[in-house]
Amino acid sequence: MSQIIRRIGTPPSARGSATGANCPDIFELSDGRFAVIGTDITAELDAELPTDASRADYERIVVISRETLIHAKSDIPDA
Template structure:
């Protein structure tokens, strides 16, 4: 089972969440994958996926804020 190694970008609190919870987040995992906490929008966007995109039954479409991804950019490895 993968483990969280580190957060990418600023914490929710550093991005202005008063409670520091219930906000998008990105984490690097020990196996090289990334975990994303976001709002599940699968039901509303699934039918809008382009023809060359698909998702498995165990995958969900999640949305994170632009700020979350932009602030994580510096922490995302190039390779």
């Protein structure tokens, strides 16, 4: 079972969230994968996926703010 190792980027409170709750976030997992907390927009974008992209029934398309990803950039490993 995977465990959260660390947050990637700054916490929501450092990105201007007044409460730090219910905000996009990115975490590195113990197995090397990444977990993303974002807004589920699968219904909106599913039909927009390019022909060479697909998702399984158990996968969702989520969106995070540009700011969240920019704040995480320096923490994302190169390999």
